[in-house]
Amino acid sequence: MPLPARLLRRARRIVLSLAVAAVALAPSLSQADQPTHSAGHSADQSVLVRTENGWVRGEATAEGRQFLGIPYAQPPTGDLRWRAPRPAGDWRGVKDATRYGNYCAQNAYWAPGFEKRHTTEDCLDVNVYAPATGRGSAKLPVMVWIHGGGNIGGAGRDIVPDEFARRTGTVVVTLNYRLGALGFLTVPGTTGNFALLDQQRALRWVQANIGHFGGDRSRVTLAGESAGGSAVCAQLASPGSRGLYRAAIIQSGAFGDCAGTTREKAVADGLAFATKLGCTESATAADCLRAKPAKEILDAQQGTGPDNWRYTVGGRELPLQPAEAFASGRASRVPVMNGANSKEGLVFAYDSFDRWGTPLTADAYPKALTSAFGEQAGSQALARYPLSAYDRPGYAYAAAFGDHLFACPALRVNPRLAERGRVYAYEFADRTSPLFASLPADADFDFGATHAAELNYLFKPYGRSADFNAEQRALSTQMTAYWGSFIHGSPPRAHGQQAMPEQGSRPGQVLQLRTASEGGNATTTTLRAEHHCRLWDAAAAAS
Structure with missing residues (x-):
């Protein structure tokens, strides 16, 4: 059942969340690609990992190892805005993975870390937390965490699961996904489920790469809380995520019986939003909006809440309401x-x-x-x-x-x-x-x-x-x-x-x-x- 808008308006300010094995250096690497140990970096190879896109260097912590801000998709900017995410590009050398990446574009909130607006759209990255393991250790099960925030705020960094990873003997991945209008807007020619597709792209990144961090790609659990739990509901009902995980955890995410918005209503709401930005022609609304700065998108989004930004039901990404599925x-x-x-x-x-x-x-x-x-x-x-x-x-x-x-x-x-x-x-x-x-x-x-x-x-x-x-x-x-x-x-x-x-x-x-x-x-x-x-x-x- 769709959740009454009056309830979600009450909730919009609060639904915030409130996401191992060592890899030997390949002898065939060119000199330019070979990782080197710069000053201030440990020579411990357990924090040097080669992903399908290139090498990353994380860091050892008291709880194990962590790798932050690893891109799983290309920046969804310019012509890629309001399109399905594309796999991340390759890089040369060693990417520093000791700092979080950008927040996805969102307006300010009172929760810690969200006191100011963020306008960047180059934000599709993952963070990997893994226990310290010895050479030859068995692959560990994996939890992929989707953050909450009412689909309008939050980030993968909202939880730090390093102690959880150590205590449970698991590898934990947290992720960012597009939010608000940038993640959920539906107009003619678009799916409206860009956040859903981002999460699936991150799951595919896990399938391709998690073994290098000591994780078992065949034992992935998808989990989330609040809006993240609602995302898990949607992924359970989405054909596009089949086979990408073997279990799921929904924490406080079944509100509204996990319902999304019908495509008819989503398109009508999307066109009304586009009109606020001067994009009045339905056939060209998507292209018109792609030319708008992120700041203008966020300005138009002010005053909207979770009831405005939900997964769209009725297309190939989400054919049925989750409860029906x-x-x-x-x-x-x-x-x-x-x-x-x-x-x-x-x-x-x-x-x-x-x-x-x-x-x-x-x-x-x-x-x-x-x-x-x-x-x-x-x-x-x-x-x-x-x-x-x-x-x-x-x-x-x-x-x-x-x-x-x-x-x-x-x-x-x-x-x-x-x-x-x-x-x-x-x-x-x-x-x-x-x-x-x-x-x-x-x-x-x-x-x-x-x-x-x-x-x-x-x-x-x-x-x-x-x-x-x-x-x-x-x-x-x-x-x-x-x-x-x-x-x-x-x-x-x-x-x-x-x-x-x-x-x-x-x-x-x-x-x-x-x-x-x-x-x-x-x-x-x-x-x-x-x-x-x-x-x-x-x-x-x-x-």
């Missing part, structure tokens, strides 16, 4: 982990009200519900989420928002996913979770297990390690084991913990992930009732 068995038949967080809506409620010094009041609460969900669903939500059950109106609104937008869609998608293969279900429910990196530490607001909070337990969001107590550290270890075992090809498991339920054999059962004092990890069958999914399923069916 899942239910009909016409999606990739790979194992899937799918889940959400128990209090997703808290950060959205904060961003809608408290961030601006206008906390939601009891008098304004009913109108806020009907504004977000419509008259019928809003009035029903008022009865399901009474203010008497919450410490403040903002928390009540957050519960309704999160249940509608994330919790119930994840639970609704699980049986559809199970029609095409194994699916394992979780809910991150640590209400004591440390603040996500982009949230203000001095806010008078209890964020708990809100949107993106689980990333603290797996990676270093924005390069920052969470300040865990002993219980939280134990939960992080357990979650890393669940994710890591799945990437290695087994059902998700952690030593001494309950298994993550498989929906084909245990339908409706979900593993809640919590610290020991909050009950520990436990399987539950009551989440649909706790999240009032009967109400939100009916609202989705009626929209």
Whole structure:
């Protein structure tokens, strides 16, 4: 079901994410192509790797090895703007891979690293994180991570998975992809799915190159959170990604039942956008827009959000809505982990009200519900989420928002996913979770297990390690084991913990992930009732 635009407008400021073997020098290299050890560089050959396009030099870290900013496609500029990505060109000598590449073009946001606008379009690169391994070590399974950001912001650098790679014995790849209008605009003569095609091009780069970094190309897991999780949904339904990965992880990405925009609506919206830039003829809109500077594209994009930039359904890249492809068995038949967080809506409620010094009041609460969900669903939500059950109106609104937008869609998608293969279900429910990196530490607001909070337990969001107590550290270890075992090809498991339920054999059962004092990890069958999914399923069916 398409997500109501009024909800996504509420969400647009916040859905940000909030991505080994040594290679001996070939004797046939020409003198000009031979890598040399310049001053300040280690002679350790484990950080010198030859890709299909040329040599790269990464660096050794306390966690292993990392290679940053490696191009996987040509810059999508000029005549290549709004076209399928083309493979990266070759280079001579050794490319420095110790610094991140450019952000893809995007407007400014309040999240760390996004305080200013970026206008570059030369941004299609990957980052590779690998454990330190000895000569002759076996190839390791691979996770390819798609970042969040509402399809309008973010970058592969948003998470640093070096510790995750070491602890799980995996190679992790993060990637950039085109955003906003540059990644999703649909006008006559274009597909509109350039972000989807970028991700597939990156997956093909992994197939061609990951073995040189110690990874096993036959054991790739595609994963993402928020908009990145939604991208995983789309890739599962896209014929173009078949065979490029063997498993998938969707974290808080099933919102709107993973729906994209119909081609008819996408073209109409695309032409309206083109008109804002003076490109009024539909037949020439694409060429007209290609002549516009990136700054003008971003200017026209101001004020738009995730509801404006979604994958286009109805062409060869994405023939069916993902939920339809899942239910009909016409999606990739790979194992899937799918889940959400128990209090997703808290950060959205904060961003809608408290961030601006206008906390939601009891008098304004009913109108806020009907504004977000419509008259019928809003009035029903008022009865399901009474203010008497919450410490403040903002928390009540957050519960309704999160249940509608994330919790119930994840639970609704699980049986559809199970029609095409194994699916394992979780809910991150640590209400004591440390603040996500982009949230203000001095806010008078209890964020708990809100949107993106689980990333603290797996990676270093924005390069920052969470300040865990002993219980939280134990939960992080357990979650890393669940994710890591799945990437290695087994059902998700952690030593001494309950298994993550498989929906084909245990339908409706979900593993809640919590610290020991909050009950520990436990399987539950009551989440649909706790999240009032009967109400939100009916609202989705009626929209």
